[in-house]
Amino acid sequence: MRAQRCKGTRDLSAEEMKQFRLIEGIFRESCLKWGYEEVRTSTIEYLHLFTATGTLTPNRLRRVYSFLDWDGWSGERVVLRPDGTIPIARFYIETMTEKEPAKLFYVTNVFGFEETGKETRERWQCGTEFIGAGSATADVALVTLALEIMTKLGLEGTELKLSHAGLIRTLLAEFGLSHEEQTKAFDQILDGDLELLARLKPGRPELGRTLAALLGLKGKSAGFLKNMRSLFNRDLPELKVPFNNFIDIVERLEAIDGDYQIDITSGRGFEYYTGLMFQLFIGNEPVGGGGRYDALVPLLGGQDTPASGFALYLDRLMALIKPETLAQLQPTEEKILVKGELERATALKDILDLTNRLHGAGYTAGIHLGGKEPANIRWRVEIQSKEPRYMLTDRISQRKFEAATETEVLASLNRNKRSPATTK
Numbered sequence: 173m174r175a176q177r178c179k180g181t182r183d184l185s186a187e188e189m190k191q192f193r194l195i196e197g198i199f200r201e202s203c204l205k206w207g208y209e210e211v212r213t214s215t216i217e218y219l220h221l222f223t224a225t226g227t228l229t230p231n232r233l234r235r236v237y238s239f240l241d242w243d244g245w246s247g248e249r250v251v252l253r254p255d256g257t258i259p260i261a262r263f264y265i266e267t268m269t270e271k272e273p274a275k276l277f278y279v280t281n282v283f284g285f286e287e288t289g290k291e292t293r294e295r296w297q298c299g300t301e302f303i304g305a306g307s308a309t310a311d312v313a314l315v316t317l318a319l320e321i322m323t324k325l326g327l328e329g330t331e332l333k334l335s336h337a338g339l340i341r342t343l344l345a346e347f348g349l350s351h352e353e354q355t356k357a358f359d360q361i362l363d364g365d366l367e368l369l370a371r372l373k374p375g376r377p378e379l380g381r382t383l384a385a386l387l388g389l390k391g392k393s394a395g396f397l398k399n400m401r402s403l404f405n406r407d408l409p410e411l412k413v414p415f416n417n418f419i420d421i422v423e424r425l426e427a428i429d430g431d432y433q434i435d436i437t438s439g440r441g442f443e444y445y446t447g448l449m450f451q452l453f454i455g456n457e458p459v460g461g462g463g464r465y466d467a468l469v470p471l472l473g474g475q476d477t478p479a480s481g482f483a484l485y486l487d488r489l490m491a492l493i494k495p496e497t498l499a500q501l502q503p504t505e506e507k508i509l510v511k512g513e514l515e516r517a518t519a520l521k522d523i524l525d526l527t528n529r530l531h532g533a534g535y536t537a538g539i540h541l542g543g544k545e546p547a548n549i550r551w552r553v554e555i556q557s558k559e560p561r562y563m564l565t566d567r568i569s570q571r572k573f574e575a576a577t578e579t580e581v582l583a584s585l586n587r588n589k590r591s592p593a594t595t596k
């Protein structure tokens with residue numbers, strides 16, 4: 173049987189890894205400058221972390237990879253992490269409760285079963301979590317960081333859509349549902365089941381109409397939200413608190429000239445969120461999202477702790493990086509190929525000594541072990557048994573340079589470096 177990759181999985185080529193590392197590098201640099209610290213959690217987690225009421229929707233739980241992790245005669249069911257935030261919350265509860273606030277970031281893979289095998293079952297994401305801060309300013313700072321990364325990646329046309337989980341949750345509480353029923357209804361709505369409205373408490377049709385109107389909210393200003401608050405406040409004054417929070421966040425975004433679209437239904441998929449929810453789109457493609465999840469840490473057994481975060485979908489962003497952007501943000505290295513008489517032990521030592529010296533000077537250098545020379549080499553350095561000891565060839569211009577020592581080799585390379593403007 174011919175070797176083949178598993179359905180729904182993906183290999184990353186050398187060119188794709190350049191895109192991956194570019195996005196990862198810009199994301200990581202931006203997070204560090206904003207005071208975040210990098211962490212990494214386990215690929216395998218206990219299933220109960222994700223089955224706690226309100227963490228993942230039933231639809232997502234049906235798609236997790238779970239199995240029994242046997243320990244003697246008993247076993248605990250574990251999963252390949254289907255989400256990046258919940259393991260970070262677990263990590264915080266176990267190790268960082270004394271360090272508040274905690275600003276953490278990560279680059280990780282998450283797993284979800286997909287029956288056809290045509291869609292990916294392993295996805296990569298870059299994520300940040302800000303645990304211990306519960307203000308509107310913290311929410312705006314998070315959105316600003318996400319947009320800053322998109323700008324640094326050279327991705328034009330990024331659209332920011334805002335929603336608020338508190339509005340939906342507050343209204344669902346008015347239906348007289350239990351906490352579990354409210355959570356289930358919220359999950360179903362976020363999964364796109366808008367027909368749920370017709371099935372909720374037929375005896376109170378006005379609540380269904382209000383919820384339908386709320387889910388249809390679309391606008392572009394704090395003034396729009398204030399008008400909606402006044403409209404809904406007549407029948408449901410309980411919505412005033414989440415409306416005020418949403419307005420506060422939007423006003424702060426407007427103060428820094430943030431461009432956004434209010435779209436309550438854009439929060440689909442954020443099942444454990446309690447406040448602001450936001451998504452980033454390029455065209456119709458969602459490329460990131462996040463929001464506030466103040467209930468998650470206590471839900472997992474921790475103290476009452478506010479938290480928010482976002483994730484950028486690395487796989488989708490890779491497909492959007494333009495070749496010219498990759499070339500501009502990740503300049504081509506001037507790679508060096510070292511050649512010599514490998515059959516002689518003393519010649520091999522000379523080759524290794526020079527290669528190590530080049531590495532120490534910051535160059536990318538490899539040894540020619542036979543066969544066709546790589547096409548992406550800028551310099552060829554041949555070690556000869558006669559004088560001149562070293563012969564350098566510029567593969568671009570075909571000019572040759574002689575050198576008597578390793579020091580002269582480095583000096584010649586430094587003199588003939590191409591400027592960034594001429595690097596192709």
